[in-house]
Amino acid sequence: MRNSTRRLQALRSAAIAVFGFVAILSAFLVSDTLLAYGLSSGGLVGVFLSLGGLIADATGFTLLSFxxxxxxxxxxxxxxxxxxxxxxxxxHREMAMIGETLAHTAFAGVAIGLLVTGATGIETNYLVPALIxxxxxxxLVEYLAARSSSYGDVPIAIMLSGSFALGTLVISYGGGLTGISIExxxxxxxxxxxxxGxxxxxxxxxxxxxxxxxxYKQLLFITFDEQAARVAQLNVSAYNSLLIVLTALVVVGAMQILGVILVAAMLVVPVAAASQVATSFREALYLAVLIGEASIIIGLVVAHQAGLPAGGTIVMLGVVCYVAAVVISDRDLASISVR
Amino acid sequence: MSPIIDVTDVSFAYGDTPAVSDVSLTVESGEFLGLIGPNGSGKTTLLHIMLGLIEPDSGSVELFGEPIDEFSAGHRIGYVSQQSTSKGSTMPITVREVIEMGRFAHAGSRRLAEEDHAIVAEAIETVDIAELQDRRINALSGGQRQRAYIARALASEADLLALDEPTVGVDAESRDAFYGLLDRLNSDGITIVLIEHDIGVVTDRASRIACINRELYHHGDTESFVESDALAEAYGASGRVVHHHH
Known part of the structure; x- marks a missing residue:
């Protein structure tokens, strides 16, 4: 019992360290944004680049000098x-396919956005139409899932391939993707x-x-026991919509590195791995963030060094963690039954 | 004092299939109501109507004296559904985390305070699962899990406990202990509505009985139910009498 508390505390400290690391990186993004819009001279960007230069000189790892x-x-x-x-x-709401579907919907959004740009000349980051x-x-997914009489995942599957099909048609109509690569x-x-971006x-x-x-609490309650949450007078349908919209935000943001095809993996794989070995929800949450973070950072570095595609490298690292977690939890189970 | 639950002339149909027809009943404070009826008789539907999970096609429901759509004191109800018994087979969540949910309605968007944790600890003591609190809920036996859900209701300081066949798949010994716990909570003043297919359990424990098979066949104290032929009528009406062997 005390063991599990100690493990939770260790995971918590590690997660806080990761948060700090990402906060520093976010400071770069802020400075990068200000520089791009001419709002600052980008002093902080310069600091990061000098640091990257030092790293490059010391290790030969050049990525961070850019x-x-x-x-x-x-x-x-x-x-x-x-x-x-x-x-x-x-x-844990058994909505894993939603992420995948929204990514494909976003692809249709990218295509439509390019068409609009072609017709009106208004230039935006391709993520803006993707997000809308x-x-x-x-x-639409939520509406279909609630109203349609078919099995839960059928409307989702239709939506997934349907929006992708729409995307390819729009691209073909617009004469191909101009300005950005389809790959x-x-x-x-x-x-x-x-x-x-x-x-x-x-x-x-x-x-x-x-x-x-x-x-956090409301989402957890609804995820674990929707009926009891409803009896406790939580507005379950509002929270469902909120969760799906948040998923759309994450998927679109993550698309630029992982791509439409692989983006849902970042929502599913680290969570699946963590859930294999964690005891509590909090522990699983910290562990999932740590696994996700490690896959991404190591994946980006390895991919750059080895000339591999980043998305594929990141997802494969996540999958390796998942397999390892399955093996570990199986062994734990076996050792319990031996006792 | 107004009744805890007041159901007036409610009817509900799934498409063209009526599930509940013209049922009226009240549950008074401190009552232990057993809700019985054959399989598919609309017991769960009626309970869902009482709790506002289903909106009836006609009729009205009041909870704690308020019309159901204006009712907002969700923390006053502890609900153990059939679903919550099966859910959480894969989700990593500890017994304690589940019981803490009882405080969520009180806390709103603030963090749980010392006081909340004290109430959770007390609830855990009451149902006697302290040594299980850091285990994953799905590692518990059926009976232990039901205790955890009761503790969640206690943590929310519920006045009304609604249970839908809580002891399905629970062994006889744990079942007796579980019903002993319900008895104690009832004597402490908590109102209980229990759906149970084992009629023996209900007639032993409940102070009042509602026997339904789409319509209400009996609603009154347990003695008058045992003496009446409502049971035979209700179960006869479905064309089959269910036998359960446990």
């Missing part, structure tokens, strides 16, 4: 926190993330963290 390298690491750091955080709720369409998609959207492309990620993460820290 502005995009720090930007990528910072966006990754934020994904590693908000992805597993939202994942804890949607996985993903949020609309979030409400970049599908699989993520870390080297072309513009400063506005970092700004979006900062804002989206702030919203997600703000909501989850204030609504």
């Amino acid at each position: 502005r995009f390298g720090w930007r990528m690491l910072a966006i990754g750091g934020l994904i590693g926190i908000v992805g597993p955080l939202i994942g804890m709720y949607i996985v 369409v993903a949020i609309l998609g979030a409400f 970049g959207v599908l699989f993520g492309n870390v080297s072309v993330v513009p400063p506005s 970092g700004t979006m990620m900062l804002v989206l993460s702030a919203i997600v963290l703000g909501v989850v820290t204030t609504q």
Whole structure:
């Protein structure tokens, strides 16, 4: 019993350290944003770049001597926190497919956005239309799941492939993707993330963290026992909508590094791994963030050094953690039954 | 003093299939009401109507003297559903974390305070599961898990405990202990509404009985129920008498 408390405290300290690390990286994103809009001379960016230069001289690891390298690491750091955080709720609400679906909906959004840009000349980061369409998609998924008479995941599966199909049609109609690469959207492309991508990620993460820290208890109650939460007069349908919209925010923010195809993995894999070995919800939450964060940071560094695609490397690291967690929990189970 | 639950002429149908027809009943403070009826007789539906989980097609419901859509004191009700018994098979969550949920309605968006934790600890003591509190809830036996859910209701300082077949799949010994606990809570003044398929348990424990099979066949004290032929009528009406062997 005391053992579990000590383990929880260790995980908590580790999670706080990760939070601090990501907060420092976020400071870079703020400075990066201000510099991009000409609001500051980017002194802080300069500090980070000199530090990156020192690292490059000492180790030969050059990624951090570039502005995009720090930007990528910072966006990754934020994904590693908000992805597993939202994942804890949607996985245990048995809504894991929602993340996948919203990513595909966002793809249709990217396509529509490009079409609009082509027609009107209004230029935005491709994440803006992706976000709008993903949020609309979030409400549509919820509506379909509640109203349709088919099995729970059928409308979700239809929505997933349907919105992807729509995306390909719109792209073809618009004469292909101009200005951004389709592979970049599908699989993520870390080297072309513009400063506005970092700004979006900062804002989206702030919203997600703000909501989850204030609504942690309510979301947990609904996730664990929806009926009892309803009897306790929690507004369950409002919280459901909130959760799906937050998922859309996370998915769109994370898309730029992981791509449409792989983004849902960051919501699901670390949570699944942590849930195998954790005893309590809090412990699982800390552990999921640690696993997510480690997969992303190590994945980005390894991918850069080895010339591998970042999204695939990150997700594979997560999957390795999951397999390890399954093996560990099996062994624990076996040792209990031997006793 | 107004009744805890006041149901007037409620009817509810799933599509074209009526589940509850014109049922009126009241539950007074301190009562132990046993809600019985054959399988598929609308017991759970009626309980859901009472708790505001289902809106009736017609009729009205008052909880603690307030119309159900204006009722907001959710912490006054402790609810143990059939669903909560099966849920949490994979979710990592400890017994203590589940019981803390009883304080959530009180806390709103603030953090749980010292006082909340003290109340949680007391609830854990009352149902006697202190040594299990750091275990995952799904590592508990059925009977232990029911105690945890009762503790959640106690932690919310509920005046009304609503239980839907809480001892399905629980062994006889734990079941007796569980009903002993319910008796004690009832003597402490907590109102109980219990759905139970084992009629023997209900007639032993409950002070009043509502016997339904779509319609209300009996509502009154336990003695008059035992003497009446409401049971045969209600179970006969479905064309089958259910036998349970435990």
